[in-house]
Amino acid sequence: MDKNTSPAYDLDLFFTNSLWGKIHLATAGGYICDEIFNDSQHGETKINLRKSARTDYGYKINPNLDKILRLGDREIDFKKFDKEMYLKDFIFYAKKGYFSFDKTFVNSPLDFHYHLVAYPIFSENNFQDGLSDYKKQEKEEIIRKAFLEPIEMNMLK
Template identity: 35%
Template sequence: MYTEIEQETLDIDCFFTDGKYIGFMTSCGGKLPDSVAGSKEEHHVLVNYFRSLPEISEVLVNSELDRLLIKIVGSGVDERYLEDYVSMTKKGLYSYDKTGLNNSLDSHYHLVASPNEPLKLESLPKDILNILSKTRFLNHIENFREINLLEID
């Protein structure tokens, strides 16, 4: 289990699904969905699985990202910022970052990049599918540039 202190102080990978596609976000010290926070062991299984996948897709970086980052942190997009998100998106995942930095209670995330060829839930091994299915986005990932963590069950 991830404690409240760990959630507030760590940048933890989080994976979720809408029942068809897979999303990836980094917590940036924000609160995790209960399904993620509840089991470090299951979380590590997902991290190891998704980080070891081969690249399958080209990446579309959010066209509004530069403007959004200037507003949030005072500087635009650079390669260092994009590196991890692009890496995960090349694996077929929709990638999101926390919008309200330095506020652990803020539950808003913005799209960093989306895949041309999304990884489909149906292609996952059963053990990964069983864990991932516990963290469910209540809408269709491909239609959202912004996500409220409160919409992830």
């Protein structure tokens, strides 16, 4: 087992769960548990997604992103901030069908709050394995809530 040096890296992690479906997290130096840190599947998923030229989804950017970025402890000079560069990877993963999150409080490695940056647009033909109308409404409500504030990602603890 490798020593857990996760706070030294901005790792890309990939999960699937019943609430979000496919999730991408950019850790921005946040601590993650040993089991996740030592799981090579995250790196393999990233490589496979990069090799695949196929994009199945349109995407949207969190409409409250600028406000959320100001919440965090980032020292962002918005006059010099290259938002297009910042969004590039998050958009890439959203086009692959992932809800793409970034760590909100970058200078707090033991804080597990992440904010939604970009997410896939599901059509009737590809809406996550044909969810029922109730599940679609539930998913849309979850997305709306994620627009407003960071979400605690307990899976990383």
